[in-house]
Amino acid sequence: MATVDATLLQDLQSRGLINQMTGDDELVAHLSEEGRTLYCGFDPTADSLHIGSLVPLLTLKRFQAAGHKPIALVGGATGLIGDPSFKAQERQLNTPEVVSGWVDKIRRQVSQFIDFECGENAASVVNNLDWTAEMNVLDFLRDIGKHFAVNNMIHKESVKQRLDREGEGISFTEFTYLLMQSMDFAELHKRDNCTLQIGGSDQWGNITGGVELTRRQHRGKVFGLTLPLVTKADGTKFGKTEAGTIWLDPAKTSPYAFYQFWLNTADADVYKFLKYFTFLSVEQIEGLEKEDAERQGRPQAQGVLAREVTRLVHGDEGLAAAERITEALFSGGIEQLSESDLEQLRLDGLPSTDLPENFGEQSLINVLVDAGMAASGKQVKDALGRNAVLVNGDAIGMDANADPASAFTAERALFGRYFVVRLGKKKYQLFVAG
């Protein structure tokens, strides 16, 4: 029997990971007594989760480490409906085939964060389609629907803007999402004696719905706990960069790009993120913060954060790859790289492109845009005009635009065929001549 660490909630509290919870002291007692079963849902809204899901995933892991049994629920059913919570607009429905494909991928992703082989409190993954697919409408309306008062539903903060805002509305389908998710909690309570649901702060309404339904249907006492929404000090959305969403899937966001994302965390956010996204103790993090404050210049926190999170998500190999590239590009000096180093960078996920045969006939701007280095030619033009395009360390001016061959010269090539092109301060791409 796994021993229960009664200080779990204190730790979560001090990390700022508790937004709201039901029951307060009752929940504290509930979790201290023995190992409990808890769950968190992940809807398949894309073919991969992104870093927004990392907080709940890691929290499941924290609960497991403290002796509780986590269930990761993949929303094969709820993903077909669409959660309206705090969404400004009705969402486009995805086809069942598409959603079920995503379910498989997300099931695998979720699985890497929790332990399935630790005996007593081994994790499990479930799909809510299993208990909803066969349900008929009348049962749903009589057994589930009857427990919900529309009066309460329309007062939920999560759907308020959809109800109040001029120009928007909500379909019955999405309005029903609350019942679907509530049903999940009641079901897991019945079959696995699950007594706690965790989720993002936007899930509060859905979670309390489940708490009530479980009480009404099974007279069960269950709890809910929400995690904070991850915000940035500058007010911009967390988890996005110029290149788009940061995904957990290494095929969509390379470990290198992932590592760079965390490395670029603002000072104002980094200690908070360390508490959210790593397993370093709060004392360690505070110690680090103190050290950083005392020394001049660049803090070490970002590096610690990047290493810890990259290792959690992409493992030691992914981290090593990310560090190799970073080291080579930002501090090593590319001319010192060996040929095998360059090949390794390519394998490690540094964006790379084969230089087209006829590149000499195109404009340099075209070559770079086609390679995906910039969204439009204007950006490259701007960069060229400011000496912000470097090929193997040499600045390339605007006059090379009409004559790309003058940028990719044989003398400039590393080992006769490699060109590391830098656009701006942080964007690197490897071009390889054929």
Place this chain on the structure above:
RNA sequence: GCAGGGGUUCCCGAGUGGCCAAAGGGAUCAGACUGUAAAUCUGACGCGAAAGCUUCGGUGGUUCGAAUCCACCCCCCUGCACCA
């Protein structure tokens, strides 16, 4: 179905016949400063290296000229839909 309101460039949001590729803000990109920060300043920001080209839900029309006017259509929202 009826009655109202609405659909503008990534987002918000101005613009109601020429001065509009379309104000302003946000986001984003680049430069300076730096720590691959922040703040600040500068430039870019439909596409195109440029000449130029294509836009304001769609299609047609009026006009020398339309995001702006007209017609029809599509989509979204709100209200009504027993008595009427």
